[in-house]
Amino acid sequence: MGWYIGKRLLQMIPVFFGATLLVYAMVFFIPGDPIQAMFGEKAVNPLIAQQLREQFHLDQPFYMQYLIWLKGIFQGDFGMSFSGRPVIDEIAQAYPVTVKLACIALCFEAVIGVILGVIAGLTKGKWFDTTALIISLLLIAVPTFVMGFLLQVVLGVKLQWFPVTVGANQSLEALVMPGFVLASVSIAYVLRLTRTSVAENAHADYVRTATAKGLRRGQVISRHILRNSLIPVVTFLGVDLGALMGGAIVTEGIFNVPGVGNKLFQAIMRDQGPTIVSLVTILVIVFMVMSLLVDLLYAALDPRIRLA
Amino acid sequence: MPETDLTHPVTDVTDLATQPHFVADWDESTVGEIDALDESVPPASLWKEAGRKLIRRPTFIVAALMIVVILAVTIFPTWFSAGDPKAGCLLANRFGPATAGAPLGFDQQGCNVWTFIVYGARPSVLVGVLAMLAVLLLGGTIGALAGWYGHWLDAILSRLGDIFYAIPTVLAALVFLNSQKGKGGTTMVFLVVGVIAVFAWPQMARITRGAVLSVKSSDFITASRALGVSNRKILLRHVLPNAAAPMIVVATTSLGTYIVLEATLSFLGLGLPLSMHSWGSQVASAQGLIRNHPDQLFYPSAALALTVLAFIMLGDAVRDALDPKAAR
Numbered sequence: 001m002g003w004y005i006g007k008r009l010l011q012m013i014p015v016f017f018g019a020t021l022l023v024y025a026m027v028f029f030i031p032g033d034p035i036q037a038m039f040g041e042k043a044v045n046p047l048i049a050q051q052l053r054e055q056f057h058l059d060q061p062f063y064m065q066y067l068i069w070l071k072g073i074f075q076g077d078f079g080m081s082f083s084g085r086p087v088i089d090e091i092a093q094a095y096p097v098t099v100k101l102a103c104i105a106l107c108f109e110a111v112i113g114v115i116l117g118v119i120a121g122l123t124k125g126k127w128f129d130t131t132a133l134i135i136s137l138l139l140i141a142v143p144t145f146v147m148g149f150l151l152q153v154v155l156g157v158k159l160q161w162f163p164v165t166v167g168a169n170q171s172l173e174a175l176v177m178p179g180f181v182l183a184s185v186s187i188a189y190v191l192r193l194t195r196t197s198v199a200e201n202a203h204a205d206y207v208r209t210a211t212a213k214g215l216r217r218g219q220v221i222s223r224h225i226l227r228n229s230l231i232p233v234v235t236f237l238g239v240d241l242g243a244l245m246g247g248a249i250v251t252e253g254i255f256n257v258p259g260v261g262n263k264l265f266q267a268i269m270r271d272q273g274p275t276i277v278s279l280v281t282i283l284v285i286v287f288m289v290m291s292l293l294v295d296l297l298y299a300a301l302d303p304r305i306r307l308a
Numbered sequence: 309m310p311e312t313d314l315t316h317p318v319t320d321v322t323d324l325a326t327q328p329h330f331v332a333d334w335d336e337s338t339v340g341e342i343d344a345l346d347e348s349v350p351p352a353s354l355w356k357e358a359g360r361k362l363i364r365r366p367t368f369i370v371a372a373l374m375i376v377v378i379l380a381v382t383i384f385p386t387w388f389s390a391g392d393p394k395a396g397c398l399l400a401n402r403f404g405p406a407t408a409g410a411p412l413g414f415d416q417q418g419c420n421v422w423t424f425i426v427y428g429a430r431p432s433v434l435v436g437v438l439a440m441l442a443v444l445l446l447g448g449t450i451g452a453l454a455g456w457y458g459h460w461l462d463a464i465l466s467r468l469g470d471i472f473y474a475i476p477t478v479l480a481a482l483v484f485l486n487s488q489k490g491k492g493g494t495t496m497v498f499l500v501v502g503v504i505a506v507f508a509w510p511q512m513a514r515i516t517r518g519a520v521l522s523v524k525s526s527d528f529i530t531a532s533r534a535l536g537v538s539n540r541k542i543l544l545r546h547v548l549p550n551a552a553a554p555m556i557v558v559a560t561t562s563l564g565t566y567i568v569l570e571a572t573l574s575f576l577g578l579g580l581p582l583s584m585h586s587w588g589s590q591v592a593s594a595q596g597l598i599r600n601h602p603d604q605l606f607y608p609s610a611a612l613a614l615t616v617l618a619f620i621m622l623g624d625a626v627r628d629a630l631d632p633k634a635a636r
Contacts, residue, residue, distance in 0.1 A: 011467070018471035026483045137624070141617035143568045145575050145591060146609040153602045246476055250572055264479070265576070268486050276483060284474045 001299075008292050015288060020073075023280045024066050027273040069277065078278040087278045090263060097170055098259035101252070102244035104172075104179030105186070110237060113187045117194025117233075118226065124199045132195065136188035148181045148254040165256040178255040182248050186240050193236055197229040204228075231301045235294050242290025246283040354553060358629040368625035374618035381429045389423040415594075415604055425611045428587040431580050432615060435500055436567035442505035443566075444559050447512025452551070454513065455520030456543055462517070469510035477507040478572060485578040493584045500579055504566055515558050519551035553630045561623035564616045571612050587612040 053059045057068050072079055078087040120132035142150070155177060156164035163174045201207065202225055210220045252261040260279060267275035362368045381388055415421050454465040481503045488499050523529065524547065532542050573579030574588030582589050590608035597604045 011470070014467050015470045015474050018468070019474045022471065023475065023480075023483065026480070026487065029487060137617060137620060138613075141564065141620050142613045143571055143609075143616065145572065145588075146613055149591070149595065149598060149602075149605055149609065153598060153605070157599055157602075243476070246479070249478060249482070249576070253576070265482070268482050268578075271486070280475065280479060280483075283476070283479075287474055287476075 005292070005296070008295070012288050012292075016285070019284045020070070020277065020281050021066060024069065024277050025062070027276050028062050028065065069274075073278075073281065078282075079274040087275050090275065091260070091279065091282060094258060094260045094263045097257060098248075098252075098261065099245065100170070101175055101179055101182060101248070101257060101259060102241060104175050105183035105244055106237060106241055108180050108183035109186045109190050109240065112183075113190025114194050114230070114233060117191040118198050118221075118229075120191065121195040121198025121229070122202060122221070122225075124195070124202075129195070132191060136191045139184050139188035142184070144181060144185065144248070144250045145254060147184050148178070148251060151177050151181060152254070167256050167258070170257075175257070178248075178251050178257055181255075182244065182251045189240075190233060190236060194229065194233050197232055198225060201225050201229045231298070234301065235298045238294035238297060239291060242287045242294070245286045245290070354630070358553075358626075361629040362625055365625050365628065367621050368629075371618050371621035371625060374614065375622060378429060378433060378615055378618060381426055382433045385426045385430065389420070389426040394419065421604070421607055424585055424590060425587075425607055427585045428590055428608060428611060429615070431497065431574075431584045431586040432567050432570060432588075432612065435497060435504075435570040435580070436563050436619070438497070438501040439504040439508070439566040439570075440559050440563045442501055443508050443512050443562065444555065446505050447509035448516050448548075448555055450509065451513035451516025451518075452520050452543065452548060455517035456524065456539075456547065465513070466517075469513050472507050473510040475507060477504065477569065480507045481569070481573055482576065482578055485573060489578070491581075493581055496580050496584075500570055500573060504569060508562070508566075511562075512555065512558055515554050516551055519554045520547055523547050523550045557623070557627045557630055560626045561620070564619035564623060567612075567616050567619065 057065050060068065069079065076088075078091070080086055116132050116135070120129040123129050151162075152164055155161045162177045163169060166174045166178060207220060207224055210224045211217075215223070246260070248259075249261040249265045251257070252259045253265060256262075260283070264276065264279050266272075267279065415424070450465050450469070454462040481500070484503050485499065488496070491499065529542060529546060532546060537545075570579055571586065571588030571591070574586040575592045577589070577592060579588060580586040582593070587608040591605060591612070594601075594604040594608065
C-alpha cells in the first residue's frame with residue numbers, strides 16, 4: 001500500500017510540471033499588453049510601465065518567467081494579481097463558496113441519483129426503470145446553462161421559490177438551485193451507474209443464498225445488494241467531487257456565485273495571467289489528490305482490489 | 309428465482325493456468341442449448357449482430373430519425389427556412405408574433421427566430437462531428453502506439469495523457485480561445501475543434517490502449533507474427549479492427565458532449581463568433597431577456613437540447629448493441 005501511494009505521488013510530479021507549463025505557455029502567448037490593459041484607454045507613463053514590467057517579470061523570456069513563478073509556488077507564494085492583491089487572498093476568499101456549492105451538488109447526486117438508481121435497478125425493465133432512464137437522458141442532454149436558465153425562469157422568476165441569483169447572499173437557500181444545476185448531469189450518471197450495478201448484483205449467487213436462507217427482502221437489499229453495488233458509485237462521487245471543487249464556470253456565472261469558477265472566468269476575460277495560472281495549478285493539484293484518494297478508497301471498500 | 313448464470317466460469321482461469329495441471333473450464337452449456345444452435349447459417353460477426361440489435365431498439369430508431377432531420381437541416385438549411393437569417397430583419401417586427409414564414413415569431417432585432425434556429429444547426433453539428441473525428445484520430449493513434457509498443461513509449465504517452473487529462477477541457481479551451489479572439493468564422497471552427505481534440509484525447513487513448521493490449525496477446529496475432537506479417541500491417545489490419553468496438557462506443561457517446569462543449573464556449577463568448585449564429589451564442593444574446601421574453605431564451609436552448617439528446621441516445625444504443633455485457 002505504502003509502495004503504491006509512493007508510486008502514485010511520484011507519477012504526479014511530471015503531471016504537475018507538465019500541466020503548469022502548458023497553462024503557463026497558453027497564458028504567456030495571449031496577445032496584447034497586460035500593462036496597457038491595467039490602464040484601460042489612458043496612455044501609460046513609459047517609466048511606470050517599465051517598473052511594472054520588472055515587478056511582474058514581464059521583461060524576462062518565457063522560460064525565466066515560468067521558473068520564477070515555479071520558485072514562488074514552492075515557497076508558497078502564488079504571486080500577485082495585476083490588481084495588486086495576493087492571488088492566494090483571492091483564492092481564500094472564493095474557495096469556501098465553491099466548496100459549499102460542491103457539497104450541495106454532491107448531496108443532490110448522492111440522494112437523488114442513488115435512490116432513483118436503486119429503485120430502477122431492482123425493477124429493471126418495468127415502467128419505473130424506463131422513466132428513470134428517460135429522465136437521465138434528459139438530464140444529460142440539457143446543457144448546464146440551459147438548465148440554469150430554465151430553473152431561474154421557473155423557480156426563481158415565475159414561482160419565486162428561490163432567489164434568482166446568489167451574489168453576496170450565500171445562504172443555503174440561495175445555493176440550492178445552483179447546486180442542483182451543477183449536479184444535474186452527474187445525477188444522471190450516478191443514477192445509471194447505480195442502476196447497472198444493482199441490476200447486476202441482484203442476480204448474484206450470494207443474493208440467492210441470502211434469500212434462500214430466509215432473509216427478508218429489505219434485509220437482502222440493504223445488507224447484501226446495496227453494500228456491493230454502491231462501491232463503484234462511491235468512487236464516482238469521489239472523482240466528481242474533485243471535478244466540482246474545480247469550480248463551475250458556467251453555473252457560477254449564471255447564478256452570480258462569487259466562487260473559484262467565477263474568479264477564474266473573470267481572470268481569463270481580463271487577461272490576468274498570474275491569477276489564471278495559480279488558480280488552475282491549485283485545481284489540478286486538488287483533482288490529482290482527489291483521484292488518488294478515490295483509488296485508495298476503492299481498495300479499502302473492495303478487498304478484491306489489490307493496488308500494486 | 310433468477311436463472312443460473314451459465315456464461316461465467318466458476319473459477320478464475322488465470323489462477324488455474326499457473327498451476328502445474330491446467331484444468332479447462334467446465335462447459336456448463338446444456339445439451340438442449342447446443343442443439344438449438346442453427347449451424348446452417350454462418351455465425352454473425354460482431355458488427356452484423358450489433359446492427360440487428362440496433363434496428364430492434366426503439367431508442368435507436370427515434371435517435372436515428374432525429375439525426376436524419378438534424379443532418380438535413382445542417383446540410384440544406386434553405387429547405388427549412390428562407391435564406392440568410394440576417395436578411396429581412398425589420399425593427400417594426402420587434403418581438404412580433406408568429407406568422408406564416410416565421411413560426412416562432414421575431415426577436416429583439418426583428419429577425420426571424422425560426423431562421424436563426426435552423427442556421428444554428430450547422431456550426432454545432434460541424435464542430436461536434438469534426439471534434440469527434442479529431443479525437444478518434446489523435447487519441448486512437450496515441451493509444452494504439454502506447455498499447456502496441458508498450459515499455460518506455462507507453463510510459464511517456466500515458467504520462468502525457470495524464471497531463472492533458474488533469475486540466476479540465478472547458479478551462480483549457482477558455483484560456484486558449486481567449487488569446488484567439490476576433491478571428492474569422494472558419495478559423496474559429498478549426499480552433500475550437502483543435503482545442504477540444506488536444507485536451508479531450510486522453511480518454512480515447514486510454515480506451516484504445518486497453519483494447520489493443522487485450523488483442524495483442526491473442527493467438528491470431530502470434531500466428532500472424534509467425535507467418536512474418538510486418539508489425540505495421542498487424543497493427544492496422546488485425547489489431548485496430550478488433551479494438552474498434554470500444555473506440556466507436558466512446559466516440560458516439562462523446563459526440564453529444566462536444567456539441568455541448570461548443571455551445572458552452574460560444575455561450576461564454578469565446579467559441580464561435582456571433583456571425584455564425586451558434587445556438588450557444590443565441591442563448592447568450594437572449595439571456596438579458598430572461599424576465600420579459602423568456603421564450604427567446606427557450607427556442608435555441610430547446611434546439612440544442614434536442615440535438616444533444618439525439619446524439620446521446622444514439623451513443624447509448626450503439627453501446628448497448630456493441631457491448632455484449634450490457635442490456636442482456
